[in-house]
Structures are given as C-alpha cells and as structure tokens.
Amino acid sequence: MGFVEELVALLDKQGEDLAALRDSYGATALFNAARAGNIKAAKLLVNKMPDLPNICQNNYLAPLHTAVRYGHKELTLYLLNITRNDVDPSPFSNLPGFELLRRALTVGFHDVALRLVKSYPHLATCKFNYAHYDDVADDSDEALTPLTVLAKRPWAFRSGSCFNLWQRMIYHCVPVKLNHFLSQPNRGGMQNQVGSHELSTQMCCWTRLFKACRKVNAIFKKLVGCLVSPIKHIQETKTMHSLTLQLLNHLCTEVLKDPRAEEIFRESFITGAKYGIPEILEEIIKSYPFALEYLDENVLKLAVSYRYEKIFNLICATGMHRELIIRTRDDSNVGNILHLAGELAPPHRLNLVCGAALQMQRELHWFKEIEKYAPRTFSESENKKKEKPKMAFINAHKELIKEGEKWMKGTAKCYTLAAALIATVVFAAAITIPGGNHDDTGIPNFSKEKAFKVFAASDALSLFLSIASVLICLSILTARYAEDDFLVALPRRLIFGLVTLFLSVTFMMIAYSCAIYLLFGEKKAWILISLGALACLPVTLYGIWQFPLLVELIFSTCCPGIFGKHSNRPIR
Incomplete structure (x- = not known):
C-alpha cells in the first residue's frame, strides 16, 4: 500500500495522467487493483482520478467487470456504486452489461445480479453469441440469455444443494439475511485493544497471565468457530438460494415484456430440465402458463x-x-x-x-x-x-448389487460385534449384582432401593435388545441378496438391528449409572445428575453418527420416499 501511495505521489510530481497509463490491452492501474482485490489501492486511485472506474479496456469492459470476474465482493460493491452509466460506452449496456451480469451469476454474486437487473431491465433479455468475443469464456458457442445462464447453475438453487440430516435441520432453522453479503466484519478493533493492553502491561507476572489468557481465548475462538462456521456457511447458502429465487422471478417478469418471450422461455425451460432445476421450470410455468407445452x-x-x-x-x-x-x-x-x-x-x-x-x-x-x-x-x-x-x-446393476451386498454384510458384522459385546457385559452385570447378596437370604442388599430396580430393569432390557440385535444382524448375513431384497427386506432388517442396538446401548448406560450410584452415590443427588450427564455422552455420540443413517433408512423404506412430493408452488 505504501508503494501505491509513493507511485501516485511520484506521478503527480511528474504530471502524469493516470488515465493515459495503460497496458497493451488498454487497462489502467485500477484494473490491476481490481484483479488483485486491493480495495485500499482502488480507493486511493479513484480519489486521485474519479473518472478512472469509467475508463474501459479495448474490449469495452470496465474495472468493475474485472473485480466480479475474480470474485472480489467488497471491491465489486464499491466499484458498482461509483461506476456511472452516463458515459459512452456504458459498462451496463449491451454486451458489457450482459457480460457483467453473466460474471456475477458465474461467481455467485446473486445480490449483485439482482441489483443489475432491477437497475437495468434491458439486461434481462440480452442475448449474445460468446464465440464472437475472445475474452469471454463459456462452455459452448450458443447464444445465451441471463435466464438460460441461470438455468445452468444448479448449485444456486435449493434443489441442487446436497445436505446431510443435521445440515437440513440447520437450513430450515436459520433465518435468511438478505443484507448479509453487504456487511463486512471489522476485525481491527480487537487487535488494537490487545496491542494497547500489552503496551500498558508492565509487571512480568501480569504479562504472563495476559498471554495465557490470550491463548485460552484463541482456543475458545477456534472451538466456537468450529461450531459457528458451518452454521454461518449454511445461512449464507440459504440466503443465496433466496436471492436466486428473487432474481429468477424478476428475470421472468422482464422476459414476459419481450416479444421473444416464447423463445427465451422455451430455451431456459429445456436447459433447466437438462440440469435438473425444478425451480426454473416452476417459475416459468407460473409466469408463462403456455410453458406446460414444453x-x-x-x-x-x-x-x-x-x-x-x-x-x-x-x-x-x-x-x-x-x-x-x-x-x-x-x-x-x-x-x-x-x-x-x-x-x-x-x-x-x-x-x-x-x-x-x-x-x-x-x-x-x-x-x-x-x-x-x-x-x-x-x-x-x-x-x-x-x-x-x-x-x-x-x-x-450387477456390480452395484455386489457392492450393496458387501456394504450390507460389512455393516451387519460391525453391529453384530457391538451387540455381542454389550450382551456379554450386561449378562456379567446381571450375575455380579452391585452390592452383593444377603448371606442368609440371598436377596440383593440393595433390593429395596429404587436405583436397584432401575438397574435390574435396564440391565434386562439391554440384554434382550442386544441379543435381538445380534439375531437380526445374523439374518442379514445369511440373506439371499436378490435384487428385490434391497427394496424393503434388507433395509428393514438393518433398521431393526440399528434401533435395537441403540436402545441396548442406552439401557446399558442407565444400568451402569445406577450401579455406580448404588455403590458410591451415598444418596446424593449431584452424583446421580453427574452420572446421568456422563452416561448421555456415548449415547449422544452414537446417535450423532448413526442417527442420520437410521433416518435415511426409515425415510427410504417406510415412507413415500423421493416420489409423490409435489411442490406447494402453483403449477396450474
């Protein structure tokens, strides 16, 4: 940054014009700043020459196009606000404008694309053949409209995003922040505070304490970041989906006003079907009911x-x-x-x-x-x-059947081993009763305690369920593995094996907690609560790792599944 300041100052002394300094492509220094995403250098150059954002290259593209192409969001928003439309040639008209819109769609700047379409409605129906322009890279030589370009971006829609169970739950819970991409966090304040604190620290012991606190704080931030970052990413994805739907709606509204509406809708409809984007098809049918013929x-x-x-x-x-x-x-x-x-x-x-x-x-x-x-x-x-x-x-599907058999048997073997181990443990616990038996009567010493009754019931249930899980998994290992067995029979057995194993683990932990409480609890509530919390840990871990598979099995076997889910959006 100091180099840029010195260079600008040197040019001022020599009387050089920033607009006259161009490379062989006609690009000014602002293009280099846009390519690197250096917003400070860009602001410095613009302050020296306000007309610099409107000076285009030989191909009529402005620095704004370069910032969008390289995915620099903050710089894109800055240049978008200061680039004028009343110059000739305008960066927002005809090919430059459509190229700007296409690049915004390509890098996922859907809020920028929506703003462009709202400000310059003519961009919604522009159509150009990319083969005529060397600097424009596309996967085909066909002429495309913005709606067709959007129909080639399945990742920009909810239907094109693949989430696991927990991500889907978070996706439905997090709110949409339409101004999220426009805000940039300020990370300088905390660092300045830390520096000033270190400067004010004089005693050696306080310095060591402060450094230790900083390390703890850094570790805490990393832990929080591990939890917050995935949620933030899902929220950003949901926001992008919302912006994309708004953009799609606005594009369809503008296309309806064009004489070539039928041609544009047909091309975009077929493209959306090819890339598997139902939102494209639904919105086109909603805006143009004649599209049902497509x-x-x-x-x-x-x-x-x-x-x-x-x-x-x-x-x-x-x-x-x-x-x-x-x-x-x-x-x-x-x-x-x-x-x-x-x-x-x-x-x-x-x-x-x-x-x-x-x-x-x-x-x-x-x-x-x-x-x-x-x-x-x-x-x-x-x-x-x-x-x-x-x-x-x-x-x-011969190879897939073999792989499915291998996967099913491998899974069943793992569950059989775990269930057999649990059955062995709980059977041993049933024989060696906690607290022992009375010497004369043989009755357990803790037989009148409520915790003992819970222990006995939980231990018995864990034993029965683990044995049931072993038998179910053995039936999976000895199945015939015909192709039709993969539809219901085998998945259903795996569901029962998973459920019984999960319940046996749960009851085993309850029985273990009750046994520890009877021996060492001394009827103190805090010990019981602590044991219960610790017992939840392995059960929770098992649930986190195996619950998504169980839900997917139940969903695909016992529920209507992927078919019959008709959209709530109006079709006719």
Whole structure:
C-alpha cells in the first residue's frame, strides 16, 4: 500500500495522467487493483482520478467487470456504486452489461445480479453469441440469455444443494439475511485493544497471565468457530438460494415484456430440465402458463435418465405423467422408458445416497415408479440387446448389487460385534449384582432401593435388545441378496438391528449409572445428575453418527420416499 501511495505521489510530481497509463490491452492501474482485490489501492486511485472506474479496456469492459470476474465482493460493491452509466460506452449496456451480469451469476454474486437487473431491465433479455468475443469464456458457442445462464447453475438453487440430516435441520432453522453479503466484519478493533493492553502491561507476572489468557481465548475462538462456521456457511447458502429465487422471478417478469418471450422461455425451460432445476421450470410455468407445452417426452426422458426426481414429481403434479410415458416411443438403442429406467444412474446422481445398498434401493424405487405408470406391454418389449426391462435392469446393476451386498454384510458384522459385546457385559452385570447378596437370604442388599430396580430393569432390557440385535444382524448375513431384497427386506432388517442396538446401548448406560450410584452415590443427588450427564455422552455420540443413517433408512423404506412430493408452488 505504501508503494501505491509513493507511485501516485511520484506521478503527480511528474504530471502524469493516470488515465493515459495503460497496458497493451488498454487497462489502467485500477484494473490491476481490481484483479488483485486491493480495495485500499482502488480507493486511493479513484480519489486521485474519479473518472478512472469509467475508463474501459479495448474490449469495452470496465474495472468493475474485472473485480466480479475474480470474485472480489467488497471491491465489486464499491466499484458498482461509483461506476456511472452516463458515459459512452456504458459498462451496463449491451454486451458489457450482459457480460457483467453473466460474471456475477458465474461467481455467485446473486445480490449483485439482482441489483443489475432491477437497475437495468434491458439486461434481462440480452442475448449474445460468446464465440464472437475472445475474452469471454463459456462452455459452448450458443447464444445465451441471463435466464438460460441461470438455468445452468444448479448449485444456486435449493434443489441442487446436497445436505446431510443435521445440515437440513440447520437450513430450515436459520433465518435468511438478505443484507448479509453487504456487511463486512471489522476485525481491527480487537487487535488494537490487545496491542494497547500489552503496551500498558508492565509487571512480568501480569504479562504472563495476559498471554495465557490470550491463548485460552484463541482456543475458545477456534472451538466456537468450529461450531459457528458451518452454521454461518449454511445461512449464507440459504440466503443465496433466496436471492436466486428473487432474481429468477424478476428475470421472468422482464422476459414476459419481450416479444421473444416464447423463445427465451422455451430455451431456459429445456436447459433447466437438462440440469435438473425444478425451480426454473416452476417459475416459468407460473409466469408463462403456455410453458406446460414444453413438458414433453424429452423432458420426461431427461428426468428418468438423470434421476431428477423433483422434475419427475413436477411432471406428476401437472397430471401429464401417464400420457407422456405412453407417448414415449421405443429408441433403437435404449428401448422404451422402462429400459431407460433400468439403466444405471450417472455417478454424480448415484452418489447422492451413502452406501451401495441404499443406492440400489433408490434405483429400484425409480424402476418400480416408472413401471407403475407404464402400460403392461412396455414390460414385455425388448431392446436392441433382446432384453426385457427387468433383465436390462439386472444386467446394468450387477456390480452395484455386489457392492450393496458387501456394504450390507460389512455393516451387519460391525453391529453384530457391538451387540455381542454389550450382551456379554450386561449378562456379567446381571450375575455380579452391585452390592452383593444377603448371606442368609440371598436377596440383593440393595433390593429395596429404587436405583436397584432401575438397574435390574435396564440391565434386562439391554440384554434382550442386544441379543435381538445380534439375531437380526445374523439374518442379514445369511440373506439371499436378490435384487428385490434391497427394496424393503434388507433395509428393514438393518433398521431393526440399528434401533435395537441403540436402545441396548442406552439401557446399558442407565444400568451402569445406577450401579455406580448404588455403590458410591451415598444418596446424593449431584452424583446421580453427574452420572446421568456422563452416561448421555456415548449415547449422544452414537446417535450423532448413526442417527442420520437410521433416518435415511426409515425415510427410504417406510415412507413415500423421493416420489409423490409435489411442490406447494402453483403449477396450474
């Protein structure tokens, strides 16, 4: 920063004009600051020459475009506020404006994109062929509109985000902060306070104490950061999804005013279906009801081939699914729609589910769902390989069935070992009763204590449940592992094995806590409370690590699952 100040001062002395100092591409010094994200240097340059943000390169792109391209949010907002529109050429008109909007969408600056569309509505319908511009990088040579560009960004929508159970719970709980990206935390205050405190510290002992406190404070901040950072990230993601929906709504509103609305909506609709973004399809249908005509057999094939269950549910919500399935013609290579459902899902869609057994279950769900609506003649027709849909499904999933069997047996073996260990421990505890027995009567010495009754009941329940878990897991190990067993039979056994194992661990910890309390508690409440809190630790850890798998098993086996979840947003 000192170098920039000295350089600007030197140029002032020599009478050099900052606008005249350009490289071979026509870029000024502000472009370099924008590329590096150096907002202090940018402000210094702008203070020396206020017109610098409006001076474009040879390709008519301003420093604002460079800041957006390299993802510097704070500098982007600063330049956006000071870049004028009343210059020629304007950074917000035609290609420069659309390129700015495209770059904002690419790097995820959806609040900036929304602001651009609201301030310059003409950007919503601009369409340019990127092949004509060397500095614009895109994955194709086709001409795109902002709505189509947005339809290629599945990660910007809720449907394109993959969260685990705990992340989904946090996602639904955290509030949306629409001004979150506009605020920047000030981290200088605390450091200044620490420095001034160290300067005012004179005694050696106080200095050591203060350094120790700083270390403890740093450790505490790291611990809090480990908890707060994931929540903050999820909140930012939810905010981005909210901004994206607002941007989508505004784009559709502006496109409706354009004479090319039908063309733009059709292109964006097909692109949204290709990338599996139901929000795009829903908003277009809501804004332009004639878009229901775009829901043809090609969209259905995309949904089935790429396993876009939300797109399929959207088709079902319109009531057109049976008609489209019947209208699908046999392909010379693949066969009918059932053959398409029998193919193995793409890896990026298959890996959305953890475990090969659950992946196989989801594949079966897809095949059964399409089979439910398809005419019976579809099940008997053959593809190019002379395979009926069921046989094509089995052949395509041979490796996945083997992997599912391996995963299921490995999981069952782990649960069997844990359950057998618990059964051994609680059986030994039942024989060696805490406190011993009365010498004359043989009755346990603590038989009249409430804690002993809780111990006896918990120990017995833990023993019975752990043995049940062992037997259930053994039934998994000896199963036949046919393809249809992955749909209900095997997952249901794993659910019961998991539940019984979890309950046996819980009751074992209760029994252990009661035994310790009887021997050493001396009828003091604080000891009982402490033991209860400590007993919750292993149970909680088990729940945190295994509960998501249990919920996913229950959801996919005992609930409607991924199908039948029609959107609450109006379709017709």
